[in-house]
Amino acid sequence: MVAISMTWSLPSLTSSKLPRVNRYPGMAFATVNKDTATLGVKVTEGLGNLPKVVLTSSHGSEAELYLYGGCVTSWKVGSKDLLFVRPDAVFNGQKPISGGIxxxxxxxxxxxxxxxxxxxxxxxxxxxxxxxxxSPVITLELKDSPYSRAMWDYSFQALYKITLDKKSLSTELKITNTDKTAFSFTTALHTYFSASVSGASVRGLKGCKTLNKDPDPKNPVEGKEERDVVTYPGFVDCVYLGAANELYLDNGLGDIISIKNTNWPDAVLWNPHLTMEACYKDFVCVENAQIGNVELEPEKPWVATQQLSVG
Ligand SMILES: O=P(O)(O)OC[C@H]1O[C@@H](O)[C@H](O)[C@@H](O)[C@@H]1O
Incomplete structure (x- = not known):
């Protein structure tokens, strides 16, 4: 069993004019297999005994996320999971979870x-x-540690707020420089969507400058997207610079998913085709990304939001 320490504060009171909120700030909390005091937020034990949070909205939608990787692994509206976790994903707290967000x-x-x-x-x-x-809302935090410092020697705080609504899943990522010196970073939400790859397509990318990472990710080929509707006919690994604030994914399974963002300037489409023969037909990645370096001065935040919604 995974025990997570818990520090609660009292729920805040709400006026009748405010939305009905019950709120529980605190440190990493709750013991696995216990309900938290927040309606629709349950911390439990997931695969590989890793702590997993289940979000359940009163409107019937459901989402799951792992604290390992701060990774949303499931988003269900009705019985359909709109996200995809690869069959080769491991849940051992050693390797990143290959799937979800x-x-x-x-x-x-x-x-x-x-x-x-x-x-x-x-x-x-x-x-x-x-x-x-x-609608349940949860905020996760990541701070620098000896592990991160060995790769990137800066002090930072990342806050990741996830909101599950009736037909949408929204995230806000806030990176704050808590160091004494400026740092720079790039970032993305590497979202894996359930799809039928032969019927999947993305609208909203026409006119973008492209960096095609196929065949050599280290020397991408520059181009311009001319298509209204971008498909995944084979291996696809392409960066779209200056993408629109709203893209539409037709997942080929009967759903059009709107992918809205603020401050994620770029997008990446990826499907590994035959290099992942066991599963490539069942998903596509549409990633909101920040490909150019963000230069962040001490104490300054960088914030970007993503809203996935289905009709
Ligand atoms: O690390 P994962 O989940 O296997 O994904 C790898 C892929 O992630 C994509 O974002 C990159 O554009 C690809 O170049 C890369 O191969």
Whole structure:
């Protein structure tokens, strides 16, 4: 069993004019297999005995996330899971979880450190949870540690707020420089969507400058996207610079998913095709990304939001 220490404070009172909120700020909290005091937020034991949080909205939607990697692994509206976890994903707290919404931070990659940085294979903690009109909200935190410092020697705080609504899953990522010197980073939300790859397509990328990482990720080929509708006919690994604030994914399974963002300037489409023969037909990645370096001065924050919603 995984024990997580708990520090509660009293729930805040709400006026009748405010949305109905029950809120529980605190340190990483709750013992596995216990309900937290926040409606719709349950900390439990997931695969590999890793701490998992189940979010249940009063509207019937459900999401799951692992503290390891701060990774949302499931988002269900009705009985359908709109996210995908690869069959080769491991839940051992050693390797990043391959699926759901992994973080790439502080490097999208390739670059000097491991491909997607360290946030997706670090343990995040819970710092806050609340329920707003039936929608559970949880905030995770990651701070520098000896593990992160060995790769990137800076003090930082990452706060990741996840809100589950009736038909949407929203995230806000806030990176704060808590160091004495400026640092720079790149980042992405490497979202794996369930899909039928032959029917999947993305709208909203026409006109973007592209960096095609196929065949050589270290020497991407520059181009411009001319298509209204971008498909995944084979191996796809392409960066779209200056992408729109809203993309539409047709997952080929009967759903159009809107992918809205603020301050994620770029996007990445990825499907490994035959290099992952066992599962490539069942997912596509559409990633909100920040490909250029963000230069962050001490005490300054960088904030970006993503909202996934389905009709
Ligand atoms: O690390 P994962 O989840 O296996 O994903 C790897 C892929 O992630 C994508 O974001 C990159 O554009 C690809 O170049 C890379 O191969």
């Amino acid at each position: 992994p973080h790439c931070f502080p490097q999208f990659g390739p670059g000097p450190m491991q491909q997607h940085g360290f946030a997706r294979n670090s343990n995040w903690s819970i710092v806050d949870s609340e329920n707003v009109d039936g």
